[in-house]
Amino acid sequence: MAHYKKLIGKKCYLSPCSIEDAEKWTEWDNDMEVALPLGDEAYMLYSLDKEKEIIADVIKKQDHVFVIIDLQTDTMIGHCALFVVDRVDRKAMFGISIGDKSYWNKGYGQEATKLILDYGFNLLNLNSIMLGVFSYNQRGVNCYKKVGFKEIGRRRQARIIGDKKYDIILMDILAEEFESVYVKKVMDKQSG
Numbered sequence: 001m002a003h004y005k006k007l008i009g010k011k012c013y014l015s016p017c018s019i020e021d022a023e024k025w026t027e028w029d030n031d032m033e034v035a036l037p038l039g040d041e042a043y044m045l046y047s048l049d050k051e052k053e054i055i056a057d058v059i060k061k062q063d064h065v066f067v068i069i070d071l072q073t074d075t076m077i078g079h080c081a082l083f084v085v086d087r088v089d090r091k092a093m094f095g096i097s098i099g100d101k102s103y104w105n106k107g108y109g110q111e112a113t114k115l116i117l118d119y120g121f122n123l124l125n126l127n128s129i130m131l132g133v134f135s136y137n138q139r140g141v142n143c144y145k146k147v148g149f150k151e152i153g154r155r156r157q158a159r160i161i162g163d164k165k166y167d168i169i170l171m172d173i174l175a176e177e178f179e180s181v182y183v184k185k186v187m188d189k190q191s192g
């Protein structure tokens, strides 16, 4: 699998995705521990063919989807994206999945999130980026808080699993609240 260093951090980098990534994506989306915090991945059937179609569509539409690569080993560990990009009001939604569970709780989620926010705020010139996270996903909530997202509200009982109902927590971050982790560094180098 060929990956390319588009946005580089200390632990990981973000690369465009390619069709060959589909096999890993299929494995992850069929892993219930990864899929349950995500959403429809838990109950929809994600086959290899479907994942290939999804990635082909991303490439065709030039969607803002990146794979997350461990810098040290060059291993693909997950993916993240900005979607529903609104050019008029300069806002977008954010989503992330670290499918390789051996990388959980090691700061990769926080760093990958900062890298894609840098891309969103400083290259797409967005002003507001929002996400939704299920109330049972404390790892996710903590990860986003540490990056600078703030809770702005909840959609109550919007997730039903068995006989339990959970809220979706909405969180956002503004451009003025974010400090560049990579783009500024490259710009400073360019301008001497």
Ligand SMILES: CC(C)(COP(=O)(O)OP(=O)(O)OC[C@H]1O[C@@H](n2cnc3c(N)ncnc32)[C@H](O)[C@@H]1OP(=O)(O)O)[C@@H](O)C(=O)NCCC(=O)NCCS
Pocket (backbone or CB within 6 Å): 033, 034, 035, 037, 038, 078, 096, 097, 098, 099, 103, 104, 105, 106, 107, 108, 109, 110, 111, 132, 133, 134, 137, 138, 139, 140, 142, 143, 146
């Ligand atoms: C959510 C996700 C992106 C977070 O990435 P990560 O690399 O595991 O998280 P990080 O290590 O960067 O940060 C998580 C923080 O939450 C903490 N944490 C972990 N589990 C926790 C729990 N059950 N309760 C409270 N805090 C928790 C970690 O200790 C860490 O904080 P720290 O830096 O102070 O130690 C990743 O775990 C993932 O993709 N999970 C599966 C799919 C998913 O949930 N996607 C997001 C849907 S909104």
